[in-house]
Amino acid sequence: MKHFLFNIHEVVLLITALESLFLASGMLLFPRSRLQLHWLLAGLLVLIAGILAATLIVWNPSLQVGYFSDSVLVTSLLACGLLLQGPLLYWTMASLTGPLAVSSWRVSLHCAPALLAVVLILVMKITVADWLPWNWPQLAPLKQQIILLIWAAFKCLPLVYAVLCCVAEYRLRHQLRQRYGNLPLWELRWAELLLGGFTLHWLWAFIAYWLSGYVSAAVNDMMGSVSNYVTVLLINGLFVFALFSGRKALILPEIGAQRADAGAIDQADEKLARIARAITDDKLHLDAHINVERFSDVCELKPRELSALVNSHYQKNFFEFINFYRVEEVKRLLDSDADMTIMDMALAAGFNSQSAFQRFFKRLVGVTPSEYRSRQRASFSDLKPNVR
Numbered sequence: 202m203k204h205f206l207f208n209i210h211e212v213v214l215l216i217t218a219l220e221s222l223f224l225a226s227g228m229l230l231f232p233r234s235r236l237q238l239h240w241l242l243a244g245l246l247v248l249i250a251g252i253l254a255a256t257l258i259v260w261n262p263s264l265q266v267g268y269f270s271d272s273v274l275v276t277s278l279l280a281c282g283l284l285l286q287g288p289l290l291y292w293t294m295a296s297l298t299g300p301l302a303v304s305s306w307r308v309s310l311h312c313a314p315a316l317l318a319v320v321l322i323l324v325m326k327i328t329v330a331d332w333l334p335w336n337w338p339q340l341a342p343l344k345q346q347i348i349l350l351i352w353a354a355f356k357c358l359p360l361v362y363a364v365l366c367c368v369a370e371y372r373l374r375h376q377l378r379q380r381y382g383n384l385p386l387w388e389l390r391w392a393e394l395l396l397g398g399f400t401l402h403w404l405w406a407f408i409a410y411w412l413s414g415y416v417s418a419a420v421n422d423m424m425g426s427v428s429n430y431v432t433v434l435l436i437n438g439l440f441v442f443a444l445f446s447g448r449k450a451l452i453l454p455e456i457g458a459q460r461a462d463a464g465a466i467d468q469a470d471e472k473l474a475r476i477a478r479a480i481t482d483d484k485l486h487l488d489a490h491i492n493v494e495r496f497s498d499v500c501e502l503k504p505r506e507l508s509a510l511v512n513s514h515y516q517k518n519f520f521e522f523i524n525f526y527r528v529e530e531v532k533r534l535l536d537s538d539a540d541m542t543i544m545d546m547a548l549a550a551g552f553n554s555q556s557a558f559q560r561f562f563k564r565l566v567g568v569t570p571s572e573y574r575s576r577q578r579a580s581f582s583d584l585k586p587n588v589r
Contacts (some may be wrong), residue, residue: 221250255279283355287362359403
């Protein structure tokens, strides 16, 4: 009777690892608007590939001999990967609300558990053979306790990151409500699905870990196999999410790269004219509750088409486009030296958040609203004739 190197579940593991690497490399070949987000997602896919490869080596009896049996690098890779899954997903979710300061000590702190686990494995020389639960009774008590500690960490710590990811997702929703950004709803749905998928995956691993001492070996194997199949779904979800999150900035550049005829150019100009009239005539930017859907309805365009036109022609996303004209309205009121407080002007211009107003005004004008008003009043005083 032939002896196969891999059973069906291990073949799925191997194929999934290869697919993860393929998707990670393919993802980075696509043009993209948020480079950091795509690098984080690609990194998460590569990490999953490493985890699956290390898992295959650790649990396959045919590979638990020779070099692999005495290897501490495989166990280091597995422990490091399992403990970095949570931070990488959290950084990915956090990067949706703005660029992530990778060099920040707060970000680096998330790597501490993985680094500590690797150091312990290397110092204690925890090999693949030591990693297997049925060999634990033969180990020294200290080595056994360290292995149990690392196991507990990568089974329990991801749930902490599931909570942090939920907080990041909440902040994203709050930011969209505050800023009326143009992140499509389907993209937010993908983020929620991925977050939910990883949370359920980690919860399953957590439950399996605590039930392992109370169920049979066959049930343990079944729970591990289910976890592997969930990983297949997750990495495909990651790829689709990354692909489409970068597509929204590509719609118009791809069209512009083609040689359009005169009719197509005229049509684009007419659509841009509608957008301009919505600002100059309808003054939609003064509406504090305007969003891309309502704006596109007035312009008789699809929301996605409107976003693409704004991105291409004005070099801004919808949120920046609207707030640019709001700042211009505040500047007009300040130039007229209207008898209003600066916050009243901001509210009249459509801002509903003082912090967002201050931040955008300073970024676009270079000074704070108060400094701008002082300069304007000084200019008015200089223009007045001296009366003796």
